[in-house]
Amino acid sequence: MRRVEFFDTTLRDGEQQPGLNLNREEKLKIAKQLDRLGVDIIEAGFPASNDADFTSVQQIARAVQNSTVTGLSRLVKSDIDTTWEALKESRNPRIHLFIATSDVHIKHKLNMTQEQVIEESVEAVRYAKERFSVVQWSAEDACRTDWGFLTKIMTEVIKAGVDVINLPDTVGYTSPSEIKAMFQFLKENVEGAENITLSSHCHDDLGMAVANSLAAVEGGADQVECTINGIGERAGNASLEEIAVALHIREDYYQVKQNLHLPEIKRTSSLVSKLTGNVVPGNKAIVGSNAFAHESGIHQDGVLKESTTYEIITPELVGVETNKLVLGKLSGKHAFRNKVLELGFDPPDEELKRVFKAFKQLANKKKDISDDDIFALLAADKVEAEAKAYELLSLQVNVGTHNIPTATITMKMPDGAEAQEAATGSGSVEAVYNTLERMVGSPIRLDDYRIQSVSGGEDALAEVVVHVSYNQQSSIGRGTAHDVLEASAYAYVNAVNRILAEAPAEQPEPSINS
Ligand SMILES: CC(=O)SCCNC(=O)CCNC(=O)[C@H](O)C(C)(C)COP(=O)(O)OP(=O)(O)OC[C@H]1O[C@@H](n2cnc3c(N)ncnc32)[C@H](O)[C@@H]1OP(=O)(O)O
Numbered sequence: 418m419r420r421v422e423f424f425d426t427t428l429r430d431g432e433q434q435p436g437l438n439l440n441r442e443e444k445l446k447i448a449k450q451l452d453r454l455g456v457d458i459i460e461a462g463f464p465a466s467n468d469a470d471f472t473s474v475q476q477i478a479r480a481v482q483n484s485t486v487t488g489l490s491r492l493v494k495s496d497i498d499t500t501w502e503a504l505k506e507s508r509n510p511r512i513h514l515f516i517a518t519s520d521v522h523i524k525h526k527l528n529m530t531q532e533q534v535i536e537e538s539v540e541a542v543r544y545a546k547e548r549f550s551v552v553q554w555s556a557e558d559a560c561r562t563d564w565g566f567l568t569k570i571m572t573e574v575i576k577a578g579v580d581v582i583n584l585p586d587t588v589g590y591t592s593p594s595e596i597k598a599m600f601q602f603l604k605e606n607v608e609g610a611e612n613i614t615l616s617s618h619c620h621d622d623l624g625m626a627v628a629n630s631l632a633a634v635e636g637g638a639d640q641v642e643c644t645i646n647g648i649g650e651r652a653g654n655a656s657l658e659e660i661a662v663a664l665h666i667r668e669d670y671y672q673v674k675q676n677l678h679l680p681e682i683k684r685t686s687s688l689v690s691k692l693t694g695n696v697v698p699g700n701k702a703i704v705g706s707n708a709f710a711h712e713s714g715i716h717q718d719g720v721l722k723e724s725t726t727y728e729i730i731t732p733e734l735v736g737v738e739t740n741k742l743v744l745g746k747l748s749g750k751h752a753f754r755n756k757v758l759e760l761g762f763d764p765p766d767e768e769l770k771r772v773f774k775a776f777k778q779l780a781n782k783k784k785d786i787s788d789d790d791i792f793a794l795l796a797a798d799k800v801e802a803e804a805k806a807y808e809l810l811s812l813q814v815n816v817g818t819h820n821i822p823t824a825t826i827t828m829k830m831p832d833g834a835e836a837q838e839a840a841t842g843s844g845s846v847e848a849v850y851n852t853l854e855r856m857v858g859s860p861i862r863l864d865d866y867r868i869q870s871v872s873g874g875e876d877a878l879a880e881v882v883v884h885v886s887y888n889q890q891s892s893i894g895r896g897t898a899h900d901v902l903e904a905s906a907y908a909y910v911n912a913v914n915r916i917l918a919e920a921p922a923e924q925p926e927p928s929i930n931s
């Protein structure tokens with residue numbers, strides 16, 4: 418099986434992303450991580466473009482252990498000399514020369530003729546070959562270049578001694594079938610092509626950079642140029658992690674090997690994301706936070722029974738600890754039960770059904786359901802199930818700057834009848850508790866009242882815990898709801914119910930106000 422080499426240009430083309438600026442230390446950190454990932458070639462910068470790039474390329478070339486380090490250069494002698502100065506101490510000095518070959522670039526940008534482009538390329542390759550052990554030459558905008566001209570110029574640079582020819586889709590214009598055909602054509606028609614490495618370098622303007630890179634491999638490319646997280650000029654470059662994992666997972670189809678140590682992928686992606694400030698979208702293939710997450714009940718059930726039903730990549734392959742079953746409004750009972758067991762509860766089926774119903778109601782209102790939310794639902798349900806006497810049916814509270822807070826409550830009483838009562842208070846919680854006290858018909862002292870939010874965010878649940886005493890007994894009650902007053906009422910009713918459960922003989926007589 419032939420091997421495809423990974424040429425990472427995060428530090429050169431990646432840094433060309435508008436607004437992105439990495440300092441020397443940051444570039445060194447990324448280069449060392451790329452080395453650990455096992456990329457074959459690191460393009461560390463464009464040494465002749467500025468002093469910072471020069472120093473950084475030099476420093477990376479000295480520091481990196483296994484990867485070959487290269488730098489970009491125009492076909493200008495002074496650029497080649499500067500690149501040599503930056504790389505001469507590296508283990509395998511390698512230069513990346515480039516010149517545009519498409520009509521539009523030659524005519525409007527370079528203001529040259531095709532013959533001049535060939536002449537300058539040949540001269541630069543020869544000059545570079547006297548210094549560097551590996552010389553790469555790129556036909557910028559190759560995918561918009563006439564194949565006849567490409568054949569001609571490639572033949573000449575091969576004769577001049579080039580080792581690697583890169584055929585970039587500089588503006589992300591090509592399609593998978595077209596680039597595959599282009600590589601196949603040039604491999605067959607360029608004299609000496611069999612003795613050099615052919616490389617692809619795709620941009621993502623039409624969202625096809627990865628697909629085009631893979632098609633180039635099918636067409637015969639032995640090297641792929643790409644960046645971590647697909648960062649780069651305009652819409653970015655082909656993303657390394659996507660190409661690498663596609664080649665691995667579909668090795669049966671592509672029939673190529675690679676040298677990357679895939680479990681370093683996630684760490685590399687996170688490092689680049691942190692240092693560049695480029696947030697990786699949740700749905701990004703391989704490295705997005707949702708790449709191994711499932712929220713739909715049918716998928717969660719499938720994954721719990723056999724993960725390969727919905728996962729073609731194991732999280733561990735790319736250095737992600739585990740997959741995630743996210744609970745939400747589309748989740749089903751299998752995933753819910755799995756979470757309940759994970760939290761250390763093992764309720765009987767009836768209780769589980771009840772809590773699942775409460776969870777579904779909550780999920781309809783709340784975007785992110787946390788473990789704390791589930792825990793609160795389970796704990797609340799447990800005490801309610803232990804002792805159900807009073808049941809809060811509805812609560813309405815009138816408050817306002819110039820109003821006396823008034824609560825109106827409807828409850829199911831221990832005898833099964835519905836009762837309604839209203840009372841005021843100096844604050845809204847007090848109005849609720851005065852009303853409940855009237856309905857319970859006995860003086861119940863509130864000893865302590867605590868409120869906290871369960872999980873974060875604006876839609877977090879409120880959890881209220883109360884300590885009450887009645888007839889020399891004390892009890893704790895807990896209530897959870899989106900609304901603070903509702904949670905307060907649930908907590909109070911819960912505490913009263915627990916007293917009733919523990920001392921049935923002392924039951925306070927309910928008042929009949931309905
Ligand atoms: C497809 C790619 O990603 S190519 C790499 C792009 N990356 C960068 O441009 C980042 C670094 N660039 C720079 O720092 C600067 O552009 C420099 C230092 C390289 C050049 O800066 P300047 O001399 O001010 O020129 P400027 O950038 O305005 O224009 C580019 C010049 O290089 C010429 N040029 C472009 N490509 C090449 C090439 N491969 N070989 C020789 N000359 C080239 C252009 O025709 C233009 O020449 P002109 O001044 O005679 O018109």
Ligand SMILES: CC(C)C(=O)C(=O)O
Nearest residue numbers: 515555557558585587
């Ligand atoms: C310099 C070359 C390889 C390039 O980045 C491109 O053409 O996109």
Ligand SMILES: [Mg+2]
Nearest residue numbers: 430587618650
């Ligand atoms: Mg590019």
